[in-house]
Amino acid sequence: MPGVLDGVTVIELAGIGPGPFCGMMLADHGARVIRVERPGNAGRFGEGGNRDILNRNRERIELDLKNPEAIAQIKELAKSADALIEGYRPGVLERLGIGPDVLLAINPKLVIGRMTGWGQEGPMAPLAGHDINYIALSGALHSYGRKGEKPTFATNAVGDFGGGGMMLAFGVVSAILHVRSGGIGQVVDCAMVDGAAILSAMTYTFLANGQWQDERGVNLLDSGAHFYDTYETKDGKWVSLGSIEPQFYALLLEKTGLDADADFAQQMDQSRWDELKGRMAEVMLTKTRDEWCTIMDGTDICFAPVLSLTEAPKHPHVAARGTFVEDAGIVQPAPAPRFSATPADPVKMAGW
Structure with a gap:
């Protein structure tokens, strides 16, 4: 079945990280993405690049862009393409x-x-840079981490992939829609520093309204609160709590046996958060992760176990949704988001 981007042709000048992620997003949903590789480039993750999830669902050609004949081929492809993406x-x-x-x-x-x-x-x-630098300059990195500790970055998710590749995919599709509604072609200038900044729009909103201290680890959503954090369990594993709303917080106190403790009644008293966090940590250490799952699963506490990369695909909810798929022996995230009338085809790693 044709995907939602069926009929869209994109030339991808091969790179690493956010560029290929954009190409993957477009290809997953039916665009014809022609990835232009350097001659003899075996890829970074195996022969032909076939072990790189970011390069799935593509056509592949090899061109030496220092060769005038190769440049002529790019120009010929561009005549009928909808878009060209590059990361130089x-x-x-x-x-x-x-x-x-x-x-x-x-x-x-x-x-x-x-x-x-x-x-x-x-x-x-x-200048050169990497994800960690772009999110640092945007102000985002300053907000990630524990109170009194150094900033902690989120494994390329904010700069490269959320603020970079996904923002580029949005920009390219938006510009194609503009063309198809009678507009002209144009350049989409996608900078990861810009993307990381816009991903922080909510945080900047809180800051502007006096609801956020410009300090990490002391706010509602940055591990400052005792009811919005991760906790170690008896077996050395971890669980996550996100019980912000009063009714969800009441359930949390009930299931942890803290509902009779008057100290926990003033949920939003920030002066007490550090103390209550320590006491919540003591309670969470009394049971294993699976025991807490038995107690809290199926409730509105806003609870989930912290799963490893190998555990996550096997979780009953994740498995039921098909959030992960396997091709060529590689377990990988399935295409997202999902479209009811034009679902994405199965991923294809082989054939590279």
Whole structure:
């Protein structure tokens, strides 16, 4: 069955991380994504790149972009493509002879998605960087971590993938919709520093309204509260609690046996959070993770066990939804989100 992006053709100039993630998102949902690799590039995760989940569901061609004949092929592909995505530093595409001016002259309806850390302009635009640097400059990293401890980053999720690849996919699809409604092609300047900043919009809202201290680990959603945190269990594993609303908090106190303790009655008294967190931690250590699951599963406490990467695909809820799939012996996240009328095809790792 055709996916929701059936009929969309995207040229992907191969890179790593956020660019391929964008290509995966588009390809998962039916776009024809042609990944342009360097000749002889076996990929970073096995022969032909076939062990890299980010490169699934693609067509693949090999072109040496330093060769004029290869550049001519890119121009030919661009004539009928809807979009081209790339993750080079600013100016590289222009030096190759396939910058936006050239490509838009060939195809005025082309969307050119440019994935960088610092953006196409600005004092830091030409500099190298990685996820940790982009989220640091956006203010996001400052908010992640425990009180009095150093900032803790979320394994490339905020900069590279959420603020980068997924933002680029949104931008490219939006620009294609603009073209199909009668508009012209254009450049999508996707900078991970911008993406990390916009992912922090809620935090900046709280800060602007005096509901957030500009300090990590002391606020409602950053591990400051005793009812919104992770806790170690008797067997050395972990559980997560998110009992913000009063009715959910009441259930938490009931199931932990703390409902008769008057100290826990003033849920939002921040002056007590550190003390209550310590006492909650003592309670959580009295049972194993599975014992807490037996007590709390099926309730509105807002509870979940902290599962490892190998445990998560086997959880009954995750398994029932098919959140993970397996192809070519690789367990991997299934395409998301889900469309009722145009579901994504099964993932394809083989054939690279």
